[in-house]
Amino acid sequence: MKPVLSALALTFAAFAGGCTSVSSPPMAAAPVSVREPVTILVSIDGFHPDYLDRGLTPNLSQLASGGVTAAMRPSFPTKTFPNHWTLVTGLVPDHHGIIANRMEDRTRPDEPFTMASVDPFWWNDARPIWVEAEEAGIRTAAMFWPGSAVPWGGTSQRRGPVSDGVLPSDWQQFSMQVSNTQRVNSVLDWLRRPEDIRPEFVTLYFDTVDTAGHDGGPGSGEVNAGLKDIDGHIGALISGLNELGQTANLVIVSDHGMAPTSSERVIVLDQIVDPSLYRLVESGAYATFEATQGNEAAFEAAILADHARMECWPKSDIPARFQYGTHDRIPPYFCLPETGWTVTRSAPSGDWTGGNHGFDPFAPEMAALFIANGPAFASGKGIPAFQNVAIAPLLRELIGLPQKQRADGSLEDVKGALRAPR
Incomplete structure (x- = not known):
């Protein structure tokens, strides 16, 4: 698809002409409907900023x-669900409770959180921006976003449906069977509605680039094909907005970048710690553990020893720069390998290459995308690097919500992106 000239900052005008005759006065011009800008938050999961340099x-x-x-820095851990919840709450995972893509809570030992979990029990530590917008009378819509199908504030029911709680006015449950074309068309269809049921804040999520990065690695042909696909759909979104005469403030982000991984860069836990001493909670780009009963001292001595290409800590000693380690859901022990290394319990079979994230948020490979374009934003400008906790304050400014007292990010970190008032 050819580049679509950005008309997001243009003022759309419509004209209506009258007709005259000798027997009747001129007709009055039809009233012109002026659309207020819509704010659209777009996530391209796994999109590293350097992907823009590939000419695709x-x-x-x-x-x-x-x-x-x-340059936007993700929060730790650099996983999909923790960072998407940070983007819409303004809190780091340690404070909003979605501390991993898979996690456990000691009050529900037999029901781990997975990326399909919509029980408010897991999500109620922090209100997402669409809940506060809906409560303020600002209509919202979510074309996929982790947590957007959760009735926030609802009463948790073990193994049963939850009917109460606040949701976006329009939302769809995530499904990879919904194509990127269908996702874009759904957003445009929402914006075709009459003003009283038209959303003012919309989220749109794409997983294509992340999936390709995991499968082939960040330098792969799969990623290049994914970049072309997503860029074409961004072009379709802009074209559709222009056809509607709908101005938009676009905030385009990713949750994290992607690092190359391979079977040649693997840390095998059972080769350095007796497997009877621990229960593994998570593994991959990092590993979390509990000691088995009666083996706490032996496990701690083994796991906290020096290891090649990996550092391990009790959760209370995780370095402060990660802003991670106080939430009850974080397991007692945490190990972080060098970026690009995989932690696994047993030795893998066969050779493989791919990509992963979850590593140190300060690693260049984990950097996240940030693009802002629209009437609220400056033109042709770069701003200093910032952490993604500043996105929620920026969104609040765009849609007219007051800034929160409880927040880990500040509008000041991204205020330079906004167009100077005239």
Whole structure:
């Protein structure tokens, strides 16, 4: 698809002409409907900012050059669900409770959290921005976003449905069977509605690039194909907005980047710690553990010893720069390998290559995308690097919500992206 010239900052005008005759006065001009800008938060999961340099994303690159860009640092751990919840709450995972893609809670030992969990029990530590918007009378819609199908504030019911709680006015449960074309068309269909049922804040989520990065690694042909696909759909979104005469403030982000991994860079836990001493909670880009009963001292001595290409801590000693280690759901012990290394319980069979994330958020490979373009934003500007906890304050400013007292990010971190008032 050819690059679509950004018209997001243009004022759309419509004209209606009258007709005259000798027997009747001129007709009055039809009233012109002026659309207020909509705020659209777009996540391209797993999109590293350097992907813009491959010459495969003309639409995204044009939005970046004509808008505002910055290096954005994800929060830790650099996983999908923790960072998507950070983006819409303004809190780090240690404070909002979604501390991993898979986690456990000691009050529910037999019901771990997975990426399909919609029970409010797991999500109620922090209100997402669409809940506060809905409560303020600002209509919202979510074309997929982790947590958007959760009735926030609802009463948890073990193994049963939850009917109460606040949801976006319009939302869809995530399904990879819903194509990217269908996702874009759904957003445009919402924006075709009459003003009283038209959303003012919309989320849109794409997983194509992340899936390709896991399968082939960040330098793969799979990723390049994913970049072309997503860029084409961004172009379709912009074209659709232009056809509607709908101005938009686009905030385009990713949750994390992607690091290359392979079977040649693996740390095998059972080769360094007696497997009877621990229960493994998570593994991969990091590992979390509990000691088995009666083996706490032996396990701690083994896991906290020096290891090649991996550091381990009790949760209370995780370095402060990660802003991680106080939430009850974080297991007692945590190990972080060098970026690109995989922690696994047993030795893998066969050779493989791929990609992963979850590593140190300060590693260059984990950097996240940030592009802002629209009437609220400056043009052709870069701003200093910032952490993704600042996205929620930026969204609050765009849709007219007051800033929160309980927040880990500040509008000040991204205020330079906004157009100076005239």
